[in-house]
Amino acid sequence: MKYVDMLLDLLFPRKCAFCHRLTQNGAAVCPRCREKLPYTSYSARQDFPHLDACYSPLYYTDEVRQSLLRYKFGGLRMYASIYGEFLAKCIDENRISCDSISWVPLSRRRLRKRGYDQARLLAEDLSGRLSIPCASTLRKVRNNARQSATGDAEKRRRNVMGVYEAIPAADIRGKTILLVDDIVTTGATLSEAASVLQKAGAASVIGLTLARRKE
Ligand SMILES: [Zn+2]
Secondary structure, eight states: OOHHHHHHHHHSOOBOTTTOOBOGGGOSSOHHHHHHSOBOGGGOEEOOTTOSEEEOSEEOOHHHHHHHHHHHHSOOTTHHHHHHHHHHHHHHHTTOOOSEEEEOOOOHHHHHHHSSOHHHHHHHHHHHHHTOOBOOOEEEOSOOOOGGGSOSHHHHHHHHTTOEEEOTTSOOTTOEEEEEEEEESSSHHHHHHHHHHHHTTOSEEEEEEEEEOOO
């Protein structure tokens, strides 16, 4: 361990990104979580309309939820690089290939409030790890109620209809695009975003999220 790392560890002891307990040697994820996290393993893949498939390395259990809340609402944007490792492993294990990486964007209003787009940070981290280009392909043109506060699948589907638009200059036509988001529940948001990319000429769209709902 480098001296500067030791010093940083002393000054800013690091907590595990998932259980939030102090870790030794500045580890981002403690050994217990590394072993016991709710890995989806063979249930990583789900099918939703307009997507070739959707993959997620983790189930959305309470520790994953708490971690994502700190990431999205607690300003811990550095978690993107921790989650990126899990996403890259999921890509590798499921032998997913794509031409480019993109993300499901936040509205301008929410982006201003938060200061960063959590799905974009994940897509960019993954792009660096896989050496696959990352580009903005969608924009949110209408503000809607938060999906998590919206209720059943049909209500969620209606809540996201027409909220995204393809960016005219984006390189979409004929491409296989990996569309990244933090979590998938009913798949309504990813499906809607993927349908917009398909209408803009995408050859196929594959979803990738850090977490998925446990059935
Ligand atoms: Zn932990």
